[in-house]
Amino acid sequence: MRPYLLKGHERPLTQLRYNREGDLLFSCARDHNPTLWYSDDGTRVGTYVGHKGSVATCDVSWDSYFLITASADSSAKVWVVETGECLHTFAYKQPCKAVTLSLGDKMAAISTDPFMAESAAIRIVSIADDPRDSSDEPLVTIPGERSRFSRLKFTNCNARLLSAGDDGYVRLWDVETGKEVEANKIHDDTVNDLQLSNDGTHFVTASRDKTSKLVDTATLQVLKTYQTDRNANSAAISPIRDHVLIGGGQEASEVTTTSSRAGRFESRFFHKIYQEEFGTVRGHFGPINAVAFHPDGRSFASGGEDGYVRLHHLSESEYLKSDFLDA
Numbered sequence: 004m005r006p007y008l009l010k011g012h013e014r015p016l017t018q019l020r021y022n023r024e025g026d027l028l029f030s031c032a033r034d035h036n037p038t039l040w041y042s043d044d045g046t047r048v049g050t051y052v053g054h055k056g057s058v059a060t061c062d063v064s065w066d067s068y069f070l071i072t073a074s075a076d077s078s079a080k081v082w083v084v085e086t087g088e089c090l091h092t093f094a095y096k097q098p099c100k101a102v103t104l105s106l107g108d109k110m111a112a113i114s115t116d117p118f119m120a121e122s123a124a125i126r127i128v129s130i131a132d133d134p135r136d137s138s139d140e141p142l143v144t145i146p147g148e149r150s151r152f153s154r155l156k157f158t159n160c161n162a163r164l165l166s167a168g169d170d171g172y173v174r175l176w177d178v179e180t181g182k183e184v185e186a187n188k189i190h191d192d193t194v195n196d197l198q199l200s201n202d203g204t205h206f207v208t209a210s211r212d213k214t215s216k217l218v219d220t221a222t223l224q225v226l227k228t229y230q231t232d233r234n235a236n237s238a239a240i241s242p243i244r245d246h247v248l249i250g251g252g253q254e255a256s257e258v259t260t261t262s263s264r265a266g267r268f269e270s271r272f273f274h275k276i277y278q279e280e281f282g283t284v285r286g287h288f289g290p291i292n293a294v295a296f297h298p299d300g301r302s303f304a305s306g307g308e309d310g311y312v313r314l315h316h317l318s319e320s321e322y323l324k325s326d327f328l329d330a
Contacts, residue, residue: 006286007045009312011038016292016306018060018237022067025298027084029070030312033057037072039084042297042304045314051082053089059100060154064108069134071111073099079113081134090134097121101155101166104130110142110178112164114152123147125155125166127178143181154197156206158220165220167194167208173223187223189216196237198295207247209235215249217275229273229280237293243300245275250291250305270294270305270315286313 014033021028021042028042036050037058056076063070069090070082075098081091093099097115104111109130117123126141150170158165163184164176171190174183192211199206205226209215215238217227229238235251252268268289272282289308296303302316 006316007314008286009040009045009047009314010310011040011047011050011312012036012310014057014310015289015308016310016312017058019293019295019304019306019312020061020063021295021298021304022063022084023065023298024067027063027067028295028304028312028314029061029063030293030306031058031061031072032306032310035074035076037061037070037082040312040314042302042314045312049087051080051087051089053080053082053092054078056098060102062102062104062111064104065106066108069108071102071104073102073113075099077115079111081130081137091137093126093128093137093139095126097124101152103155103157105157105161107161110157110161112155112157114147114155114166116151117147123151123168125152125164125176127164127181143178145176145181153194156197156199158199158203165197165199165206167197169193171210171212173197173208173218175223185223187218187225189218189223189225190214195235196293198237198239200240201242205240207238207240209238209249209251211235213251215247215273217247227275227278229278231271234290236290239294239296239303240275241296241300242298247273247275248294248296248303249273250294250307252287252290252308268307270303284315287311 012032018031028040030038035054039048054074056074058074061072073079079093097118101114125145127143131137150168154167156165175185190210196209215229215235237250239248249271268287269283287307293306306312
């Protein structure tokens, strides 16, 4: 398995996102320019120029017409995927962290970090048919405490919103009222990532407490735990196999104070049911901050602290090596 190495960022990666068909891959980083790639061969299509701060997260519409990004420059921008034109900017007084689109792309949820006297918050905004006509006035504002919301996902046909934060909690909110429906402290440290399964019935988290967990979406009860020996920065669920992919590694600031093996900058495969690790993929020269499965499950992408995106296409023989675990 020879990966494609994609160099389009000068700063560490923060998130990777495939579109629904899987032909496009979007990358966000701590530089200012989200980047678009063809997922088949890693050809760089272009960048989205306009943010003045690091870009934490993004989401793409169902038809791949527009992209929404959240940035530390206190804005979330809506772009035309094909041309890079910025259609609308949601401007706030706090850094934006997490962003997600609803089913049908008529709403977006945007989280803002605590700043000065302002607490963290989630704002649910309406996306007009022509995003240029979208209003900055939120439909619902969900106030937070001093903790940050790192990831957001709409569930239950847009009736509920999942949030993960740096307090270790995953919360379920009523979208219409903004009231908390359920909460569970499933990690002892920051939840770095949250990705839903294809059918939305469960999701996987990744945390600084060196674990990833499989969680029921409706009840927020932990179903499985995947124990690692390093920070878990990102995790994804295979759309076709009982596999969980976890990326992480030792903090970059600590690498030089320990042995060369301590960083362990690999993408790690676990069996979703049996919780056993059955494979690793090396290559990055720093912690892996983002992982994502292609929608067809036959390839995956990883993004690291080293600024590289690596595209891994799995051959049939390589992909079936773990068949004994699926028996």
